[in-house]
Every structure is written in C-alpha cells, then in structure tokens.
Amino acid sequence: MTTTSLATAEIEALMHKHPKGFDLSLERIRRLLTALGEPQHALPPVIHVAGTNGKGSVTAFSQAILEADGRAAHVHTSPHLVNWHERYRLGRPGQRGALVDDAMLADAVRRAAAANAGQPITVFEILTAVTFLLFSEQPADVAIVEVGLGGRFDATNVIDRPAASVITSISLDHQSYLGDRVELIAAEKGGIIKRGVPVIVGQQGEEVALEVLTSMADRVGAPLITYGQDFFAFAEHGRLVYQDDTGLLDLPMPRLSGRHQLTNAATAIAALRHAGFSPSDAAIEAGMASVEWPGRMQQIATGPLWRAAVPGAEIWLDGGHNPGAGAAIAETLADMEDRVQRPLFLIVGMINTKDPVGFFASFAGMARHVFTVPVNSSDAGIDPDDLADAAIEAGLDAEPCDSVEEAIQLVSTNWQSEPTPRFLICGSLYLVGEVLAQSGLAPA
Structure with missing residues (x-):
C-alpha cells in the first residue's frame, strides 16, 4: 500500500x-x-x-x-x-x-x-x-x-x-x-x-x-x-x-x-x-x-538509519510522547542498562500539543545527549530549536538537527570508543511512522 x-x-x-x-x-x-x-x-x-x-x-x-x-x-x-x-x-x-x-x-x-x-x-x-x-x-x-x-x-x-x-x-x-x-x-x-x-x-x-x-x-x-x-x-x-x-x-x-x-x-x-x-x-x-505492537520499544536493525550508525550500535523506536510514557520508557532503558551499559542518545521530535519538558524530565541523568528533529509528516511539529530548549530546561544536553539520519551520523562520526551507543528515537507517533517507512518496516 x-x-x-x-x-x-x-x-x-x-x-x-x-x-x-x-x-x-x-x-x-x-x-x-x-x-x-x-x-x-x-x-x-x-x-x-x-x-x-x-x-x-x-x-x-x-x-x-x-x-x-x-x-x-x-x-x-x-x-x-x-x-x-x-x-x-x-x-x-x-x-x-x-x-x-x-x-x-x-x-x-x-x-x-x-x-x-x-x-x-x-x-x-x-x-x-x-x-x-x-x-x-x-x-x-x-x-x-x-x-x-x-x-x-x-x-x-x-x-x-x-x-x-x-x-x-x-x-x-x-x-x-x-x-x-x-x-x-x-x-x-x-x-x-x-x-x-x-x-x-x-x-x-x-x-x-x-x-x-x-x-x-x-x-x-x-x-x-x-x-x-x-x-x-x-x-x-x-x-x-x-x-x-x-x-x-x-x-x-x-x-x-x-x-x-x-x-x-x-x-x-x-x-x-x-x-x-x-x-x-x-x-x-x-x-x-x-503479541505485536509496532513502534513501541521496537528495535531497528535494517534500512538506511541502521546503516548510518556505528557498527554494533542499537537503535530503538518508541512513540511515547507524554510524561507518563517518558517515565515508562526511561524505566525500560534503565533495565537495559542493568544488562548492557551503553551511552544513550535521544533523537526526539514532538508536536505542539505535548508537554516536552515533562517528557524529557524522566531522562535527566540518563541520556548522554539529545538531538531534536523536525516532524515532517505533521504541520504541528515543534521547531527543533524550541524543543532543544525544552530538553535543556529539563536538565539535558541538547542540540537541534535537521533529521534523524543527521543525528545518527553525528554520533557515529564522533564516537570512537566502546561500548557502542544506544539510540532512542521517540516523542511522536508521526516521527515513528516516518522512521518505519524509511526503514521499510511499515506495519502489515
């Protein structure tokens, strides 16, 4: 389709x-x-x-x-x-x-x-x-x-x-x-x-x-x-x-x-x-x-975004976009850290009906860095500069990017040490849909 x-x-x-x-x-x-x-x-x-x-x-x-x-x-x-x-x-x-x-x-x-x-x-x-x-x-x-x-x-x-x-x-x-x-x-x-x-x-x-x-x-x-x-x-x-x-x-x-x-x-x-x-x-x-539920802590291991990442990196995708979802996602990531510790990079796009500071608050002290990106499939997307400011207000290091792929490439270019990074792409179901489509993983 x-x-x-x-x-x-x-x-x-x-x-x-x-x-x-x-x-x-x-x-x-x-x-x-x-x-x-x-x-x-x-x-x-x-x-x-x-x-x-x-x-x-x-x-x-x-x-x-x-x-x-x-x-x-x-x-x-x-x-x-x-x-x-x-x-x-x-x-x-x-x-x-x-x-x-x-x-x-x-x-x-x-x-x-x-x-x-x-x-x-x-x-x-x-x-x-x-x-x-x-x-x-x-x-x-x-x-x-x-x-x-x-x-x-x-x-x-x-x-x-x-x-x-x-x-x-x-x-x-x-x-x-x-x-x-x-x-x-x-x-x-x-x-x-x-x-x-x-x-x-x-x-x-x-x-x-x-x-x-x-x-x-x-x-x-x-x-x-x-x-x-x-x-x-x-x-x-x-x-x-x-x-x-x-x-x-x-x-x-x-x-x-x-x-x-x-x-x-x-x-x-x-x-x-x-x-x-x-x-x-x-x-x-x-x-x-x-059970299947796409876009909820779904691992991406195919497509251009996966190929852009440093070999061995993990890419996860979740459509959570409110403070309650942020807390649940952060808890899941903390459990992952108990098994294999990796630096966490968030790639986040959100729409303007959400509470970005409340969402980001759960990741303070956990995420190494946040990249904020546009949500191209919605005309209600928060400007990445403004979204980065919200992440900073929540106590995170953040910067805007033009795309998910650019954010992954920035980390992959600059990250040379072990362990390899863990990426979480999150903040909007619109963004999740864009990533699934780009990765050839549309729900069927």
Whole structure:
C-alpha cells in the first residue's frame, strides 16, 4: 500500500473538505450512523479500550490471546503509523487478522462520505463510521475498539453495550481537550463506562484517577475490576506471574519490552476473562510470545538509519510522547542498562500539543545527549530549536538537527570508543511512522 492507494486518495479528499483536529461530540457521528443503518448495533461483542498510555498495548495483547485461542478478532486502533489501513484489522478464523483490503476500505470510506452528504463532521468521525461498517459486515467473534481521544465524547463511544470497558493508565495529555488535571482527564476517559458492563482498570500512577473511576462505576452499577486489588502481575525468575481470584498463571515474559508491559498484559487477561471469553491458559501463554505492537520499544536493525550508525550500535523506536510514557520508557532503558551499559542518545521530535519538558524530565541523568528533529509528516511539529530548549530546561544536553539520519551520523562520526551507543528515537507517533517507512518496516 502506498500513498497513491484508492483508500488513501479517498481519505485525503475528505481531509481537504473537513476541518482538521477534534470537535468532541456524539451528535454528528450518531447522525451519520443513522444514515448508514446503525452498523454500530450489528457488531460482534466489543471490548472498548480507553486510557492515556497502554491502551494500544492492551489491545495488542487482547488480540494476540484471542487469536491464539482460535477466535477471529477485528481490531480498531488510531492513529496509524504509516498507512491508514493499519486502523482496521479484520479478524480471520484460526489466524492473525489482516489489514483491510485497499478496495474494501476505499468503498467503505466512499459510502460513509456519501451518507454524510456534505454535512459538518470531522474526518475521524467518518473514519469511525467506517470502522463500524467494516466490522459489522465482516464476521468475527469479537471486536476490540480503541478510543481515539478521551472517551466520553469520542466517536467510538456510540457503542452502548460492550462486553467490557477497559481503562488503562491515565496521565496528563491532550489537556486542551480533556482538562489540565488528572481527575478531569479520568472523568473523560471514564465516560466509556456503561451501566452493568464490567470495567477493567489498569494500574494508575495517581490515586485520584482510580477514585474518579470508582465513583463513576458505582453510579451506574458497573462491576469494577482494578489492577492491584482484583488482579496483579509481577516478574519472577524470568517469568510473568499473573494472579486473580481464580489463582496464578505462570507465563513467559511478554514479547513487548518494558516493565509496564507486564501490567498491560495483565489488564488484557483480566479484560478477556471478565468479558466472558475465558481464553485457555495455553492461549494466554501463546499470546505473550506472539503479541505485536509496532513502534513501541521496537528495535531497528535494517534500512538506511541502521546503516548510518556505528557498527554494533542499537537503535530503538518508541512513540511515547507524554510524561507518563517518558517515565515508562526511561524505566525500560534503565533495565537495559542493568544488562548492557551503553551511552544513550535521544533523537526526539514532538508536536505542539505535548508537554516536552515533562517528557524529557524522566531522562535527566540518563541520556548522554539529545538531538531534536523536525516532524515532517505533521504541520504541528515543534521547531527543533524550541524543543532543544525544552530538553535543556529539563536538565539535558541538547542540540537541534535537521533529521534523524543527521543525528545518527553525528554520533557515529564522533564516537570512537566502546561500548557502542544506544539510540532512542521517540516523542511522536508521526516521527515513528516516518522512521518505519524509511526503514521499510511499515506495519502489515
């Protein structure tokens, strides 16, 4: 798939017609879905996933476990990294789901746009309607639907009776839309909680988030299942141990790197059990080994950036872009240092809705140097000079660069000693997508 695909052309035409950004409301999406025949009411059982950090990983773990259990799982995620098609993975019995066919996606986009009849709407709302069209027309055992932004007024929240609602870690992000305090953001995320539907809450860094979600669940009689009270996960002797009221599971460590992935895996297991799917122990074990989530602590070992690095260097890629994600990434890197110590160089691009100083703060005392780069695929990128100033404010040595490749070449030219460097390219999913495309590693 390329940018000249049929579906991409249809979506780019929509982007010229409709305003960019978010306009959080359910009125427009409900009107459009009514015109399309209410496809959101014809879905297989839905697991609805919201949160600031970890919702994509919980979605990926859920998909991997369900597929290992022989179930066909539709999966909606956003944003995409390289191609629009990544947002729509269609379940296939007995095997991993496949990204939607280009012609099928183009047709669904055309039908949704035609049903909208030129009325005011956002592109994300049209693309969410496309999700419901595709997932209602293709058979599957389950649909895992990730929230785009927030929860209460996110276009996916027209799902009125999911099998389970899942809320992962909540921290500050998208403050201009969701509020500038964690309790306000938690109230928006908690908007996906439905009367009588179990809500599974992942590990929360701030107690106030759990307090808000608990109150919201109590008000509508939603059974609340929380990490740290009703289910747990911890590492022991190189294994992942999961525990809930049914007992212990001794599992392999997840394929996804980082201690935070233990809690994400546990949240997925709890969600599947409380949604009524009861995957076998063997399927859960297989899911830990087969899970895929591109652009999250993904190692790059091919392509021009890898060739530009000094031989033996490591290049890692992560789309984390808020303070909570920065802390999780820094913890993962610290664990790497325990195994093999290498000088760490950050290559960072961010967009202007983020908190760069808060993101950089977790890397103070850890990163040898920061290179800030433009985000070419977004018109909201922070100027590299300004981003470097933010890194300096957070206590890091930093300088702007014109590109990721230039930053890697600068280090490779000047670094002659052992051990070889470790690079982390991070700060924006847009930047991650650019690197994956350049490296020939677009998700498939």
